[in-house]
Amino acid sequence: MPRQTPLYSAHKALGANLTDFHGFLLPLEYTTISEEHLAVRNKAGIFDLSHMGEIEVSGGDALGFIQRIITNDAQGLPDGKVLYTPICNERGGIVDDVILYRFSAERLMLVVNSANIQKVFEWLIENQTQDVAVNDLSNEYGMIAVQGPLSAPIVEKALGRDAASLKHFHFVSKKEGTACTVISRTGYTGEDGFEIYTPTSQCVSMWDRLMKVGKQAGLLPAGLGARDTLRLEAGLLLYGNDIDDSTTPLEAGIDWTVKFHKEDFIGKAVLLAQKASGVQRKLIGLELVERGIPRAEHHIFVDSNMVGKVTSGTHSPFFKKGIAMGYVEERYSKVGTPLCVDIRGKELGARVVKMPFYRLKTDRGFSTL
Incomplete structure (x- = not known):
């Protein structure tokens, strides 16, 4: 139940x-x-x-422990600030993408996806160091x-x-x-x-x-x-669809969350090698140029050759058109590239577009009641 x-x-x-x-x-x-x-x-x-889920990490080595667990850099993060970051496994795959809250160097909180609460908690316990306590507050x-x-x-x-x-x-x-x-x-x-x-x-x-x-x-x-x-x-990733244990931050287009200048973190060696060699596949945004609704698992084609798969798709209530994210071979990831999406056996025209699809108008300001 x-x-x-x-x-x-x-x-x-x-x-x-x-x-x-x-x-x-x-x-x-x-x-x-x-x-x-x-x-x-x-x-x-x-x-x-x-x-x-909310998981608290505390103790004298809390910040040092977090630094090894996450790919982003919390060392210079001020108290009272929040950080988006992947947690990667040794293969560079994403265990979860989390939000980190820094109360102090000795007390931090990870907000994790509901499907991954137990997985992340066990991952933290598995890699736990001395003078660190891990508590699930979910x-x-x-x-x-x-x-x-x-x-x-x-x-x-x-x-x-x-x-x-x-x-x-x-x-x-x-x-x-x-x-x-x-x-x-x-x-x-x-x-x-x-x-x-x-x-x-x-x-x-x-x-x-x-x-x-x-x-x-x-x-x-x-x-x-x-x-x-x-x-x-908004071009925000959904764990289990757009990212998982088999996708890396570099493939998912969130390479800005990977700070290679850090001394060490789990998955660093693999991600460094991938950065040097280049990714073979890349997450893209696409919009349909024909009427239709792309959905996860729909295949993406170029000249009738399958080059990728949709990971998230919908009819956009704001733009009134079909939009999606998906992985394609890197050579087809350039903005403007024409593609087709197989929807119910029919290849519908699409094109690669820059993400996010929707951008907040920062000059709008804030209204008052």
Whole structure:
């Protein structure tokens, strides 16, 4: 049986269409994917992300241990800042892509994908060094995201100016009664937004507070369907689709997260060799130039020769066209390259485009309520 999140009762009251997602019962949609998607693009949406995992690493060698585990560099990361990074295995494959929160050099937190909580925890234990403690806090915290151009004023009304004024990829800890809530200016939608970690016992009250103050701004609850179309438009990777244990950060186009100047990290030697020789395949963004919806596992062709496979695809609610990500042979990865995608036995025209498909207009500024 799938597990209920702390917000299950709220979802039932809102009439959500619930689905089993990696062992958690979560909303797929409340109204329609398109309506929820566009609410996030134009106003704001609220998501239950309590299926995500939180693993704390602490102790005198916590930072040194993390430095060996991740490919990115947390050495110069200030306290109160957030870092996106892969964790790689010895073959350079991605164990998971995580968000790292640095409270101090002796206390850090990894936010991991729900399907990988146990895998990452076991990987950390397997590579654990002296003077390091690893604790899985996933059952102690729920996670709520508020995303969209009106997210900042909603968060300010609900949680205060200090939270709403955070810079991108920074976080703050706040006392909520006797409990501690962590708020970060992060997200998975391509919009401005915040992610809020609160004890499971406080999740419903936090959700209700955000829904109440966000009503005037048009805040809508949004499900997994909209979350997936939003992240795909934003060119953000989905573990299990776009990356896994067999793909490397260099192939996935996130080579900027691999810091070779570090003394050592797991997978460094293999990734250095791949950098020197060049990747054989590369993750691309593509858009259909004919009517159709690309989906994962659809084959990609050039001149009737299969050159790759779609890993994520959808009909974009914002652009009103089919978009996708997928791996192709490196020589076909250049922007503008014409391709075809086999959809139900028909090869439909497509082309390689630059990712992300959707870019936040940074000059838009932030609205007030």
